[in-house]
Amino acid sequence: MHDLMPTRRDLLRASAGLVVSFTLARHAMAGGGEPDQKPAAGSSTAPKPVALDQVDSYLAIAPDNRVTLYSGKVDLGTGIETAFTQILAEELEVPAENITFISGDTLLTPDQGPTFGSLSIQSGGMQLRQAAATARKALLAMAADRFHVEPTAVTLQAGRVIAGERSVPYGDLLADQRFALKVDPNAPTKNPATFKVVGTSVPRADIPPKVTGRFTYMQDYKVDGMLHGRVVRPSGIRSSLQSVDRGSVQGIPGIVSVVQEGNFLGVVAETEWAAIRGAQALKATWSDWQGLPEQSKLFETVRATKVEKDEITSSTGDPKIALDKAARKLKATYEFAIHTHGSIGPSCAIVAIADNKLTCWTASQSTHKLREQLATMLSMPRENVRCIYVEGSGCYGRNGHEDAAADAAVLSRAVGGRPVRVQWSRADEHGWDPKGPPTMLDLQAGLDDQGNVVAWQSELFICATSAPFVPLLAANLTDLPREHGMAPGGVTGDSAIPYAFPAVHTMAHRLADAPLRPAWIRTPGRMQNTFANESFMDELAAAANADPLAFRLKYLKDPRGIELLHRLAALAKWDARPSPQRRQGGDVATGRGMSYVKYELNRTYIGAVAEVEVKRSTGEIRVTRFNVAHDCGQIINPDGLRNQIEGNVIQTVSRTLMEEVTFNRSHVTSLDWASYPIITFPDVPDVVMDLIDRPNEKPWGAGEPTAAVVPSAVGNAVFDAIGVRLRSVPMKPEKVLAALRAT
């Protein structure tokens, strides 16, 4: 009954986020709900190409001249759908409203890698642009052929090829054929000076349906005959299931099955409410497991964890010798707590299995990788698994979406493949999604007697990368086949520094274990590294009695970085002087602190100035205003960029000031918004920014690069205000008070 072939219905799924839930679901489930529909563009029955080097993998032009954009990168609520549509509209000369966006469907879209790292536009968008440029070149050649003119005599405009008086829509020219072309890396792309769509603030197509309830999120998605599943979590992270009292759910109408597989325990029911009640009522006994470290000794545990390997991230000169000779030496340790993604909508997925074929509807940021993981877990051929992206609540990294999909897969298999929807609870999400691991850095530096930096040394302590992807929770609990190990993301990025000191050594101790299942959460490692580096830079500037901005400029050789810092100084009306400022009277002190990063040392430049108020009597910090100077090269959609920058600042101010996953020896104890509070409206800072647009440069990632500079800018502003250095995130009032007492 499964039809894994795309039909026109699939291909024409509306853009604007109007995912047609029922019709698509019915099709994909029941197969060929519309059997006479032929596939769009390229009417042959050959499957649609998805290879990265094929033009047809990225785009299709139908006879009615509608264009379909196939994207392996998905919109996680960041506006990628609109930005990609702009890129294609511009390069292919088609009206943006004629483009339908299909993303993250393993059957239809190219595997452009997970949607993470603020790489969508920089990498996925540029693959799309090159495919479009190749298509453009082909259209010009086809038109030249048709009109018997030179390709240079043909122009493209609004979906038509034009030669003198004659003009034809692309759809006519292609006559329902695919391009059947390899992406030509040398196909000329448009001159940015002629851009009409790229670089403008095209409003996001998904917003009108989202603000009126017409949008279908993953959490809203329905499939015919769908059952509802909930998982009952162990009492300790690695507790084993000893017994289940199935009678405990007997009185609840609508329970279909209690599913037990290894340490995986779940309930499947006819209605969502019955599943919730069943999961709450189900009695089970678990072994006592107390393998987590004591929370108060978390960073001692991190330091004591076995090192799997050391990675040197940069090395210049000999900082040991230089430190020995230095007139002044500084040393500090920075810590960064465990954070959770905190999606407002807990993870959700649906899985159905029929004829040994599995279909998974998921909000995963990496459907292609999930497909492999599900295939491995259920020992199915990869070709028999199809993952279809349906946008969910923002995930900010690898949250629980993939795990909910694995839960649904285990439950669906247990009930004969019937479609099962798993909606995680708040406690599932807060307690069981993988976490940003605890991170610690030791830094040392030396100054000569003129206050020049002569040596810099850093050691990062962070869990190792030992798995290609984050293992699925359900695979762990059931002990089904899986990849073992940890995958915290590219955490060593920005361990090396952008400053030209004579002797530098930066390295990472990659640890053999982490207390909770690790994953990437927005700006993985790079936020922690930048927190330590840029706070320590501030310590050095203070030790040298120098203005922190001038101090950085002294060691910055990169002209774009230098220009950025000058623009930042102007934006923030930077008051050039050393920190801290003179003692202010009254209980509330104000301060300003800066930070700078060249993201991963190879892309987006960010400079930031945080302005804070610190209440000495209570230790409370308020960030009142946050200034950002931003250079990501070519800007695709300025308002979309602003939206992302604002969001990254606000979320990271929250993480910096208040967030910390708590746990006892058995499990996470911060299971709701009361125990894991995040920033609320009265406390959000104003965000102002200066966007440097460089249309002739490559577009680089934006979003998470801004998050990198937030904790250090805030900490440096607190130092400026009250003269105490905060070296531990979150910067909770008790830490401020303790630091004040210690002075």
Add this chain to the structure above:
Amino acid sequence: MPKTAQLTVNGKPALVPADDGQIPLLYVLRNDLGLHGPRFGCGLGQCGACMVLMDGKATRSCITPLASVGQAKITTLEGLGSPEQPSAVQKAFIDEQAVQCGYCINGMIIQATDLLSRNHFPSASDIKQALANNLCRCGTHLRIVRAVQRASRSI
């Protein structure tokens, strides 16, 4: 005979199963009536994603048992307007592009609609206070406040 309850949702009568009066209104609206506006966020009354208007008052449907609804008139995000004809508040959210993932936005619009019905010219700080118990993880707060201010000027 399975029990049913008669609700008034978005101006129309709706007959829903009521075997368990303790079922939160949220699940009735989402699963029995197929509405997408009210969203499941926490089920604990902590985030505001599930909000609906009950007789004009912003209410957390995840902690509102069906049995307690009585004759109250329920309005969801769908009942306020559509992409073709958005309400003033919805339109202001579109104009300000005050959405990232948008999962929280239902609660923001419902709460703001309630606020503006009581206070026609709220200050930025009134708006922030009114929304203090509505959580947004994407950090869309500044745009949301601007959208509510814009809506207040247009009403």
